[in-house]
Amino acid sequence: MIPTARYELRMMLRKRSMWISMAIIVGLLSLTAFRQISDAVRDNDARGVMTTVALLVNIFLPVGYGSLLADRLVRDQLLGVAPILDATGGSALARLFGKYLGVCAAAAVPLATVYFGFAVVYTVVSGRPAGLAWALAAFAVVLLPAVLFVGAFALAVPLIMPASLFRVLFVGYWFWGNAITPATMPTLANSLVSPIGGYPLSALLGYRDTVSAGPTPGASLNFLRPQPTPATAWLSIAVLFALAALALYAAHAIRARTTR
């Protein structure tokens, strides 16, 4: 499992196209939100800044790395290495899990580079070392669960549809399930099932800028939106992990069926 993970991580980190596209994405984001970012870097509220940036990163970057991860499993089939890998020792499930950990790590590395890169800049400019501590906390409970969630579905879903169709549906889902105001239409946004991490952001890290979790008057599906508390925050993270596990298991089952 570990060798598979390490191999997958190395393969993905070596792809120049990943780094270049990430750089372009970060550049575009910085350009669009330039005023806000330059204000934030001078803001004294370390917690507020790091949680806001965490939210920003978690809205946009998953769409990028979800797209990048979409064909990792299918590539094995395409490149014809699947039979070779199958013939090596170790169970198929362990190898799948290793691959999963590898691609998630590969997505987490550029993500961490961007986020902690900003944290360092903030700490230096504002003189607030607490920024790094808050960044670490936000990375652990907000950014990382999203990576694990997206990674599982990005590996599993392209097994039953072409990766390009997955990319379209994933972007649509990400927007609908995270960014739509709950009162405008039925949506999973602001709920326990929202991978953007609204519950940990507000209940564990005290994010207050916009409403990112909890019941919205006039919205449907409010039963999925309990009040944000530390308990519901951890529940939300657990729900994301459970869904990720389900997706991985489905991937394993599909591959077992199609392997002759």
Add this chain to the structure above:
Amino acid sequence: MRPLLLWRYEVRRAGWAAVLAPPLVAAIVVLLAVVDAADGADQRGTVIRNLFAALEMGLPLVAGIGAASLVGRDPAAELQLTVPTPYRATLLRRLAVVVGWTALVALLIAAVLLVIDGWADRPQAHGAVVGQLVWLAPTLWLAAVGFLAGAVFRGPAAAGGLVAVLWMIEQILTEAVQQHQWSRLLYLFATSQGTVPADWTGNRLTLVATAIVLGIAAWLLLGGTERLVRGEAG
């Protein structure tokens, strides 16, 4: 004019997913409207809003990611690069299939809007004829971006990711985009999300013009066979 059969083969290259994607996305967006309006009052308004959303947001995304998927997953690329038919002409044909099919679905939705008198709800679109720019401008633009990104990265994953993030940025950072004239002119969702009314036509035409420029850049880049032989960047 090359035989029609060549176009049929390129349609087959696109695959069932490319055929399914535009109507599927449109159907999902409309379904959301139906579900939403089930307990609400303004059924007609909700459906019209979502039809415009399908036209201006959903279908361009499909075209953009479809265009981004054209370069880098062709198993016979090396062979294609040695035949008298230039490979970039073949890729352009495939792009036309993607955009053309999306356009057909868009026209169908536009026709539905015409039947239910939905165009009157969006006066800034200047009626059903000029109003075709509602979908045409962002579709051409995202398709051009996807095509160029595909030519640069030679891989659908990175190119598709870039299109996806661009779409999200324009969806979410609306206020930031609306702040300057130059970014307003490149705003994809001017009809659904609103913009300075006087800017609408300029915005649509700017998108079409930049799409052409980006498309030409992609065409020039795809002329380098050595890059395409090397395969995915990095």
Add this chain to the structure above:
Amino acid sequence: MQIDITGLTKRYKGGVPALDRLDLVVPTGMFGLLGANGAGKTTLMRILAGLLRPTAGTVRIGGRDVTTRAGRLAIQRVLGYLPQDLGVYPDLTAREFLDYVALLKGIDDRSDRRRRVGELLEVVALTADADRRLRGYSGGMRRRVGIAQALLADPRLLIVDEPTAGLDPEERIRFRTLLAQLAGARTIVLSTHIVDDIAQTCRELAVLATGRLVFRGTVDELVRRAERHVWSVVTTGPAPTSGTIVSAVSHDDGMRYRVVSPAQPTPDAEPVPPNLEDGYLALAQTRS
């Protein structure tokens, strides 16, 4: 269609030249290109096919300069190319794939295309499976489809890169015979590391090593390089240590080794007539 290569150099990013000041003339007919993996054969094939641009030097095919767009287009019109890794579209049948490639090669007339595709399916013995999808084809069958597509536009220049990789012995022989029959007025460049393929079909060949030309001549000349260099050693003891062991076969009276060595490897070694593979090894030995 003669190929004239002068001072051909190809350098990729990183500096190490894949081809280094190559001078070579390839006449009409069947021509072999031999070399180990990484010798530069595929790079040369790709330059000839117009896929890669030389870093330096000139390549003229039938008088046309391969580095110009017009030259490349003119060559591609008469080119049949079988790459080392031929990818196909798995959802198409063999017939459809060939039809598609024929269209790409400019054979727009439907009946002409149908006739040619049918003929070539016969030639590569795939008529019975022509309407099965390519995803169900074995490696050998896909190779045959590859050969068929290379012949579609009746090419005057055929570039085949490792064509018999993955073919069983019968298929390999059938393919070699087919190629040899086509040679006639055509130029066929056969690049391979399987020496026997060249021995059975080519009169002339070139040997590449680390991007350089190390031999250019007839098959007989290369075989002669190993004259008095090939030995048969039968022993129950340890293997001979000098020279290169080409084969080791167990017999009742001990292990029989075939050794290529400039000097007699053991006192009881007997000289045997050399073949092309021995010549290739003798050449490698003189270089090292």
